[in-house]
Amino acid sequence: MSGNVKRFSVSLGHELLEQFDRVWKSDGLPTRSEAVQAMIRQSLVQKEWQTGKEVAGAIVIVYDHHEKSLASELVDVQHNFEHVVVATQHAHLDHDNCLESIIVNGKALEVEQLVRKLKSLKGLKHTSLMMTTTGKEVG
Ligand code: NI
Structure with missing residues (x-):
């Protein structure tokens, strides 16, 4: 959080507030204010993805490298999306x-296209996308 802090009050139903407090405490957030900030940021990040803004994230894939031609297809796909692929880290599990x-940074639609392309390859065991922000538009 930068600059001056503004305070505002929020009216919530008793039950909803109790549920909210339970959730942020179990998530390990330090205060209710931090929890509200995290929720607001989460919704801003979600909006960035929904509205096709520049985004950042990580695609994690797990695959059997004995699958015929999969390793080279993965390299091809990543080269075809070189404008969104920032870096790739490989671990032999x-x-x-x-x-x-695969760390990505670019237009949300292109990242989603890359994910679809990866999912279309035969032999991937799991593909997951972690959607986050470039941080530029989130306070
Ligand atoms: Ni490997």
């Missing part, structure tokens, strides 16, 4: 399984 973390 065990004898068969690889985990790759």
Whole structure:
């Protein structure tokens, strides 16, 4: 949080407030104010993705590297999306399984296209997208 802090009051139903307090406490947030800020930021980030803004994130995939041609297809796809792929980290989880973390930064639609393209490849065991923000538009 930067600059001056503004205070505002919010009216909430007793039950909703109790539920909210339970959730942020179990999530480990330090105060109710921090919890409200985190929720507001989360909704701003969500809006950035929904409205096709410039976003950042990480795509994590798990696959068996013995799958025929999959490794080279993965490289091809990432080169085709070089304008959104910032970096890729590869971990050999065990004898068969690889985990790759692909850091992305670009237009939300293009990142989503990349995810769809990855999901269309045969042999991926799991694909997940962690959607976050470039931080530029979130206070
Ligand atoms: Ni590997």
